[in-house]
Amino acid sequence: MPDTTPSQTVGPYLHIGLPWPDGPFAVEEGTSGGIWIRGTLYDGAGQPVTDGLIETWQADPDGRFDHPDDPRGAVRRPGFRGFGRCPTDAHGAYGIFTLKPGPLPGPRGPQAPHIDVSVFARGMLHRVVTRIYFPEEQTANAADPVLCAVSDPAVRATLIADATDDGYRFDIRLQGENETAFFDI
Amino acid sequence: MTTPVEPEETARERGLTVPGYRRDHEVHPPLDFSGYKSTALRHPKRALTLLPHMLTEITSPVLGEDRIGELDNDLTRQHDGEPQGQRIIVHGRVLDSDGRPVPNTLVEIWQANAGGRYRHVNDNWPCPLDPNFTGVGRTMTDAEGRYRFTTIQPGAYPWKNHDNAWRPAHIHFSLFGRAFTQRLVTQMYFPGDPLFFQDPMWNSIPDPAARERLVARFDYAATVPEWALAYEWDIVLRGREETPFETEVDDD
Numbered sequence: 255m256p257d258t259t260p261s262q263t264v265g266p267y268l269h270i271g272l273p274w275p276d277g278p279f280a281v282e283e284g285t286s287g288g289i290w291i292r293g294t295l296y297d298g299a300g301q302p303v304t305d306g307l308i309e310t311w312q313a314d315p316d317g318r319f320d321h322p323d324d325p326r327g328a329v330r331r332p333g334f335r336g337f338g339r340c341p342t343d344a345h346g347a348y349g350i351f352t353l354k355p356g357p358l359p360g361p362r363g364p365q366a367p368h369i370d371v372s373v374f375a376r377g378m379l380h381r382v383v384t385r386i387y388f389p390e391e392q393t394a395n396a397a398d399p400v401l402c403a404v405s406d407p408a409v410r411a412t413l414i415a416d417a418t419d420d421g422y423r424f425d426i427r428l429q430g431e432n433e434t435a436f437f438d439i
Numbered sequence: 440m441t442t443p444v445e446p447e448e449t450a451r452e453r454g455l456t457v458p459g460y461r462r463d464h465e466v467h468p469p470l471d472f473s474g475y476k477s478t479a480l481r482h483p484k485r486a487l488t489l490l491p492h493m494l495t496e497i498t499s500p501v502l503g504e505d506r507i508g509e510l511d512n513d514l515t516r517q518h519d520g521e522p523q524g525q526r527i528i529v530h531g532r533v534l535d536s537d538g539r540p541v542p543n544t545l546v547e548i549w550q551a552n553a554g555g556r557y558r559h560v561n562d563n564w565p566c567p568l569d570p571n572f573t574g575v576g577r578t579m580t581d582a583e584g585r586y587r588f589t590t591i592q593p594g595a596y597p598w599k600n601h602d603n604a605w606r607p608a609h610i611h612f613s614l615f616g617r618a619f620t621q622r623l624v625t626q627m628y629f630p631g632d633p634l635f636f637q638d639p640m641w642n643s644i645p646d647p648a649a650r651e652r653l654v655a656r657f658d659y660a661a662t663v664p665e666w667a668l669a670y671e672w673d674i675v676l677r678g679r680e681e682t683p684f685e686t687e688v689d690d691d
């Protein structure tokens with residue numbers, strides 16, 4: 255059996271290869287009920303990371319995926335890709351336009367609505383992975399198996415987005431004070 | 440350890456267990472690698488929390504041919520004229536670590552031109568841009584997991600990480616696979632490059648055998664007479680764990 259291929263950094267010139275014109279739109283621009291998830295990527299000195307890339311992957315509002323490996327069956331929702339990709343700008347900021355995901359079944363009960371996030375950047379030899387949860391989902395969040403595995407409440411709090419006028423804010427801190435909780439995927 | 444299999448109805452009410460993907464940490468570079476200076480402020484210091492693979496982790500976007508333009512897999516034909524440099528074919532298969540091909544998955548590449556210069560505002564080392572070379576390619580793997588690009592041999596380029604630092608010639612690759620867990624961004628290198636010894640990206644990979652898996656093989660059989668040299672490079676993504684439903688129920 256072949257061994258897996260190692261990861262390498264995206265390097266400083268990721269912008270020529272990875273961004274897509276429609277990358278930030280996990281759902282078609284202008285879709286009603288759409289939300290913006292915006293945030294800034296920070297390094298360990300608190301400086302914005304201006305050469306990073308944020309990718310998001312999530313279920314649709316009914317908690318379904320358009321994917322053959324979902325044992326419940328693939329469900330395609332018109333205009334919804336579920337995947338967002340946005341490079342960070344000169345201020346370290348990113349934005350993804352999407353629909354709020356629904357709850358999902360997990361092995362021992364439901365999972366709270368969440369979005370999986372990958373962070374790539376120059377200076378990162380491998381991606382890091384985190385999850386975005388929603389502040390109004392207190393009950394579901396309290397029972398979510400992944401959130402519950404993060405025992406320190408201050409660390410768990412880094413996984414909950416803040417509500418804003420047009421959606422949510424989710425800053426990502428790679429290191430240092432309020433370092434985001436990252437997952438071994 | 441395994442859990443007893445529940446009657447289907449109960450399992451559906453209580454939850455849903457799906458087969459995950461095997462973890463392969465030992466293969467990848469650490470996020471904190473002193474030889475690559477920019478990692479210092481860009482690696483988490485807290486230990487990572489284990490994320491069991493559930494529905495979001497075992498799925499990923501199903502991206503179609505609509506993401507691909509006709510000339511996206513031929514980096515030598517994206518402009519009016521031909522780019523400078525040695526024309527090459529880079530081909531291979533995307534597999535998982537069970538040896539199964541990964542069909543219909545998006546492969547994206549980007550690279551420097553023949554002189555080692557990227558078409559990017561931040562790359563200003565004294566080497567000319569090539570008006571006939573953008574350095575970006577995309578393709579989908581076929582039903583057998585095969586991909587193929589036509590491009591030019593990229594040049595080595597200097598950077599400021601350490602004294603007299605040069606990156607070995609490489610092509611950046613980005614792959615989706617069929618699951619969020621399989622997402623991989625990496626770099627393909629060329630055989631016999633004299634610059635490996637001083638390259639922190641190369642040296643960051645702990646296992647020397649794993650480093651070699653980033654090196655393409657010169658492929659004389661696929662070399663096209665009077666046209667292009669060929670290199671073959673297979674990319675291996677993480678394979679599946681055994682499904683919980685296929686394992687024996689523990690008696691203890």
Ligand SMILES: [Fe+3]
Pocket residue numbers: 265267606609611
């Ligand atoms: Fe590069």
